[in-house]
Amino acid sequence: MSESVPRYWRENKVRERLIGSKCENCGKITFPPRKVCPYCKSKKLTEVELPKEGKLLSYSIVRKPPAEFEKYAPYAIGIIALENGVNIISQLTDVDLKDIKIGMALEGIVRKYREEGEEGLIHYGIKFRPKLK
Amino acid sequence: MKPIVAGVGMTKVGEQWSKSLKDLALEASLEAIDSSNLIPEVVVFSNMMSGRLQAQDHLGTLLVDELGLRGLPAVRVEAACASGGAAFHVAYNMIKSGLYNIALVVGAEKMSDTSTEQTTTALMTAEDREYTGFYGASFVSLNALAHRLYMERFNVSEEEMASLAVLSHENGINNPFAMYRKKISIKEVLESPYVADPIHLLEAAPTSDGAAAVILASEEVVKSKSYAVSVEASTMATDTIRYYEREDLLTFESAKKAFANAISASKIEKTQIDIIELHDAFTIVGYLTLESTNIVERGKAAKLIANNKFSLSDKPSVNTMGGLKSRGHPIGATGLFQIAEIYLQLTNNAGKNQVDNAKVGVAFNVGGVGTTTSVSVLKRR
Amino acid sequence: MKPLREVGILGFGGYIPMYRIKDEEIACAWNAPTSGLPVVEKAVPGPDEDVFTMSYEAAKNAIARAKISPNLIRAAFVGTESKPYAVKPTGSMLVTSLGLDNRSLAAEYEFACKAGTEAFQSAIALVGSGMLEYAMAIGADIAQGRPGDELEFTSGAGAAAFIFSKKSEETVAFLEYSVSYVSDTPDFWRRQGQKYPQHAGRFTGEPAYFNHIISSVRTLLEETGLKPSDFSYAVFHQPNTKFPLRVGELLGFSPEKIKPGLLSPMIGNAYAGIVPLGLSAVLENAKPNERILVASFGSGAGSDAFSFVTQEALEEKKNLAPSVSDYLRRKKYITYATYALYKNKIVR
Known part of the structure; x- marks a missing residue:
C-alpha cells in the first residue's frame, strides 16, 4: 500500500529529524508532535528536535513483512528510549540480528525504508544502529 | 433493563474458499435469527478490513437486503480486532436506550481472498500508519515487543509463554466450529518457525474466514425464561494507538479501565466469574489482559497457565471453546464468537467442554496491542 | 586559483x-x-x-x-x-x-x-x-x-x-591554492539510462589519469612556487592501490606521504567520495601547520589540485565525530x- 506523494512529504521532516512536541505547561515531550498534550490537555505545545541516541527497550525480528518491505526481510524493529526519556519505534540496521540485546546503546541515522517500485518515490526515515563511538 | 441474548449463530472457521464475505455473514445471521425466533429492527455489522481485502464497504446495507429485511437501519462498526466487541457495545446501547427492541449484531471477516502480504499490510492499519506502520513493523512484531519484554522483566521461559496456546488447542478439539481441532505440545510450539521473534507461528492465532452473529433483545420483548442469558455489562476503553508511547509497556490500560467499569456496572464479583474468553491472538495478549485487570498478579499469568490453572475443571476456565488460537481469528467476527461461545456455556450447550454450572462469563475482545478493549459480562438468568 | x-x-x-x-x-x-x-x-x-x-x-x-x-x-x-x-x-x-x-x-x-x-x-x-x-x-x-x-x-x-x-x-585547515585542469579524454563513461559504466581499458592510465593529475599538480607547484618537499601529505585519486603510488613517484611524493590518505586497498574506489575521504583520513592524522596536497581525477577527464595547510583547531575537532x-x-x-x-x- 503506497503512500501518496503529499502524504509522504508531509511527514518527512518529522521522520528524518525526529521532531516532537514539548508541552509548555507540564514539560512532557511526545513524538510525533501533537496539538493537545495527552498528559495535561494543554494546547500550548512547541516543536523540539529529539536526541538521536538512546537504549534499546525491546525488539522483534520481522520475518513476514508488510508489502514493500519484502526486500529487507528479515529485519529488526525496536522500541528505543531516547536520552531525554522519550520512547520511539524504529528499525534497527547495521547489526547482526543475533547480536541485538536489550539495553544496547544505539544511534539514529537516516536510511531507506522502502521504494515505491523502480520508478516511484524512495521513502527515508531514521533507523537506529549500534553506537559507533 | 438488561439486554438479553436471544440467539446466536456461527459459521465454521477456516479457509472457506467457496464462501464470500457476504455468504458467511448471511449464514451466521440467519442462524441467529432462526434460533431467536425474533425479527431484528436494526443491524450492526462488525468488520475490519473489507475495504482493503474485498474492496467492499457499506456492509450493513449489503447484508440487510440479503436477509430479506430491506429498509432496516444498518451500520458497520470498526475497531480493529476489537470490532466485534465494539459492535456488540453499540447494539447493547441501542437496546439499553430503549430506542430499539431487537438488534442483530453480526461480525464477519474474509481473509483468504488476498495474499499473506496484503493481509499483513491490512492488519497493520490497526496501528498508526505514519508513526508505526511506516517503519515496517508487522502487527505480530508489535506484540512480539511486549512478549520479549514480558519474558525479560518477569523472568518467564519460552515454554511458559507457549502455555496459553496449548490450553486453547486442548479446548478447541471439541468445538465443531474451530479451525484447528488438534492438540499441540509446548515442544511443537517452540519448534514452529518464528513469525516475528520471539513469537512462534503456533503462538499466533491463524488468519481465517468466518462469521458469528448475536441477537440482542430488550426484556420487554423476551419475557419468556427460555431466553436464558442477559448482558450484565458491555464496556469499552482505549489507549494511545502508538504502542511505544505507553507509560508502561506491559499494562493494557484499556483492559484495566474497561474491566473495572464492567465490574462496577454489573455488580458481579470477580470470584463469581466462571468463564473468561481471552483474546489470545498472541499468548502475550492473554497474559497482559489477565494481569492488567488484576485477575492474576503481575508476571504470573503465563506461569499459572503453565501449571494448569484456568483449565475446564478450574474456576474460572479460560477459552473454553478454543479461543482465537484454535478456533481461528476472523478479525471482525472474533468478538462475537466469544459472546456466542459464552452463550453456549451459559445455556448448557457446550457439549464435551461444558463447564459445570456455568453462570457468569466475561469476554475480552482486544484491538491493536491492548489499544482498544471491549468487555462483555454475560449471566445466566 | x-x-x-x-x-x-x-x-x-x-x-x-x-x-x-x-x-x-x-x-x-x-x-x-x-x-x-x-x-x-x-x-x-x-x-x-x-x-x-x-x-x-x-x-x-x-x-x-x-x-x-x-x-x-x-x-x-x-x-x-x-x-x-x-x-x-x-x-x-x-x-x-x-x-x-x-x-x-x-x-x-x-x-x-x-x-x-x-x-x-x-x-x-x-x-x-x-x-x-x-x-x-x-x-x-x-x-x-x-x-x-x-x-x-x-x-x-x-x-x-x-x-x-x-x-x-x-x-x-585553510586553502592555500587550487587548480582545475580538464580536457575531452574519453577513458570512462556511462550513457544516459545505462546501469553500468564502460571504460577504455589501459587508455584510462597514461593519457587520462596520469596526464591530468600531473598537469594539475605541476601547475599548482609552478604557480605557488611550492616543492613536493614542502608537503607532509599527498592524497591522489585512487582507482586501485598502484596508480596513486605511481603518480606520486612521478611527481616526487614518497609513499610515506601518500599512505595516510590511501584508502582504496581497504574500501575500494569510492569514486567521487574517495579523495574527500582520503583527505578526511589525513586530517585525522595530521598535526597543525602541515601542508596537504590533494589531487582528484575524474574521467572524461580532469583533475582538481589543492594545497591545504592545517591549523591549531584541528587537534580539538578531530575527536568530535x-x-x-x-x-x-x-x-x-x-x-x-x-x-x-x-x-x-x-x-x-
Missing part, C-alpha cells in the same frame, strides 16, 4: 558502509585468479543505503566538527555519479533531513570521480567571494561496475563532507551471494 578572501575547512566528516567483500571472494565467484588483485577488499553499502543516506552521515559528522548549528549552512552540494534519483536533488534532501537553512543552494555535481572536489571548488568560491558564510560540499558514491568486469574488483563506496567558511581560528579509522575498523565480511543481494544484482 585563490578566492578573494581566505577560505578554510570548518568541519569535515567521513562515512564508510560496514560491509566488506574481499577481492579474493569476487575472484572465486568468477573462477578468476586470486593473485595480483587491485585492492584487498572493498566497502559495500547495506540494502538500505544510498548516496543520500551516506552523504547524510558524513555531513552529520562534519557538522559535529564544525561546531555550528546546521541552520547556518547555506549550501549543500553533492558530487556523485550514483545519486538515488536521476532527477531530484540529493542536496535538498540533505537540507531538510539535517535542518540546514531553507534559503540554501542545493545541487549535484557530476564529473565522474572528481565530482566531489568539483563541489569543493564551488563551495570555496561562494565562501571566498563573500556570498555565503558557510557552504557544505560532499563527495559520495556507490561505485558501479558490471558483474565480472574488472571494475567489480575495485568499485567501493564511501562519502565525505566538508564545511567551508572564511579562514579563522575555528578552521582546521567518528573517524575514518573508526569506520574502517567497523566491518563485516559478506559472501558474493550476499553482495549480489545487497547490490540488487539478484532480486527476490
Whole structure:
C-alpha cells in the first residue's frame, strides 16, 4: 500500500529529524508532535528536535513483512528510549540480528525504508544502529 | 433493563474458499435469527478490513437486503480486532436506550481472498500508519515487543509463554466450529518457525474466514425464561494507538479501565466469574489482559497457565471453546464468537467442554496491542 | 586559483558502509585468479543505503566538527555519479533531513570521480567571494561496475563532507591554492539510462589519469612556487592501490606521504567520495601547520589540485565525530551471494 506523494512529504521532516512536541505547561515531550498534550490537555505545545541516541527497550525480528518491505526481510524493529526519556519505534540496521540485546546503546541515522517500485518515490526515515563511538 | 441474548449463530472457521464475505455473514445471521425466533429492527455489522481485502464497504446495507429485511437501519462498526466487541457495545446501547427492541449484531471477516502480504499490510492499519506502520513493523512484531519484554522483566521461559496456546488447542478439539481441532505440545510450539521473534507461528492465532452473529433483545420483548442469558455489562476503553508511547509497556490500560467499569456496572464479583474468553491472538495478549485487570498478579499469568490453572475443571476456565488460537481469528467476527461461545456455556450447550454450572462469563475482545478493549459480562438468568 | 578572501575547512566528516567483500571472494565467484588483485577488499553499502543516506552521515559528522548549528549552512552540494534519483536533488534532501537553512543552494555535481572536489571548488568560491558564510560540499558514491568486469574488483563506496567558511581560528585547515585542469579524454563513461559504466581499458592510465593529475599538480607547484618537499601529505585519486603510488613517484611524493590518505586497498574506489575521504583520513592524522596536497581525477577527464595547510583547531575537532579509522575498523565480511543481494544484482 503506497503512500501518496503529499502524504509522504508531509511527514518527512518529522521522520528524518525526529521532531516532537514539548508541552509548555507540564514539560512532557511526545513524538510525533501533537496539538493537545495527552498528559495535561494543554494546547500550548512547541516543536523540539529529539536526541538521536538512546537504549534499546525491546525488539522483534520481522520475518513476514508488510508489502514493500519484502526486500529487507528479515529485519529488526525496536522500541528505543531516547536520552531525554522519550520512547520511539524504529528499525534497527547495521547489526547482526543475533547480536541485538536489550539495553544496547544505539544511534539514529537516516536510511531507506522502502521504494515505491523502480520508478516511484524512495521513502527515508531514521533507523537506529549500534553506537559507533 | 438488561439486554438479553436471544440467539446466536456461527459459521465454521477456516479457509472457506467457496464462501464470500457476504455468504458467511448471511449464514451466521440467519442462524441467529432462526434460533431467536425474533425479527431484528436494526443491524450492526462488525468488520475490519473489507475495504482493503474485498474492496467492499457499506456492509450493513449489503447484508440487510440479503436477509430479506430491506429498509432496516444498518451500520458497520470498526475497531480493529476489537470490532466485534465494539459492535456488540453499540447494539447493547441501542437496546439499553430503549430506542430499539431487537438488534442483530453480526461480525464477519474474509481473509483468504488476498495474499499473506496484503493481509499483513491490512492488519497493520490497526496501528498508526505514519508513526508505526511506516517503519515496517508487522502487527505480530508489535506484540512480539511486549512478549520479549514480558519474558525479560518477569523472568518467564519460552515454554511458559507457549502455555496459553496449548490450553486453547486442548479446548478447541471439541468445538465443531474451530479451525484447528488438534492438540499441540509446548515442544511443537517452540519448534514452529518464528513469525516475528520471539513469537512462534503456533503462538499466533491463524488468519481465517468466518462469521458469528448475536441477537440482542430488550426484556420487554423476551419475557419468556427460555431466553436464558442477559448482558450484565458491555464496556469499552482505549489507549494511545502508538504502542511505544505507553507509560508502561506491559499494562493494557484499556483492559484495566474497561474491566473495572464492567465490574462496577454489573455488580458481579470477580470470584463469581466462571468463564473468561481471552483474546489470545498472541499468548502475550492473554497474559497482559489477565494481569492488567488484576485477575492474576503481575508476571504470573503465563506461569499459572503453565501449571494448569484456568483449565475446564478450574474456576474460572479460560477459552473454553478454543479461543482465537484454535478456533481461528476472523478479525471482525472474533468478538462475537466469544459472546456466542459464552452463550453456549451459559445455556448448557457446550457439549464435551461444558463447564459445570456455568453462570457468569466475561469476554475480552482486544484491538491493536491492548489499544482498544471491549468487555462483555454475560449471566445466566 | 585563490578566492578573494581566505577560505578554510570548518568541519569535515567521513562515512564508510560496514560491509566488506574481499577481492579474493569476487575472484572465486568468477573462477578468476586470486593473485595480483587491485585492492584487498572493498566497502559495500547495506540494502538500505544510498548516496543520500551516506552523504547524510558524513555531513552529520562534519557538522559535529564544525561546531555550528546546521541552520547556518547555506549550501549543500553533492558530487556523485550514483545519486538515488536521476532527477531530484540529493542536496535538498540533505537540507531538510539535517535542518540546514531553507534559503540554501542545493545541487549535484557530476564529473565522474572528481565530482566531489568539483563541489569543493564551488563551495570555496561562494565562501571566498563573500556570498555565503558557510557552504557544505560532499563527495559520495556507490561505485558501479558490471558483474565480472574488472571494475567489480575495485568499485567501493564511501562519502565525505566538508564545511567551508572564511579562514579563522575555528578552521582546521585553510586553502592555500587550487587548480582545475580538464580536457575531452574519453577513458570512462556511462550513457544516459545505462546501469553500468564502460571504460577504455589501459587508455584510462597514461593519457587520462596520469596526464591530468600531473598537469594539475605541476601547475599548482609552478604557480605557488611550492616543492613536493614542502608537503607532509599527498592524497591522489585512487582507482586501485598502484596508480596513486605511481603518480606520486612521478611527481616526487614518497609513499610515506601518500599512505595516510590511501584508502582504496581497504574500501575500494569510492569514486567521487574517495579523495574527500582520503583527505578526511589525513586530517585525522595530521598535526597543525602541515601542508596537504590533494589531487582528484575524474574521467572524461580532469583533475582538481589543492594545497591545504592545517591549523591549531584541528587537534580539538578531530575527536568530535567518528573517524575514518573508526569506520574502517567497523566491518563485516559478506559472501558474493550476499553482495549480489545487497547490490540488487539478484532480486527476490
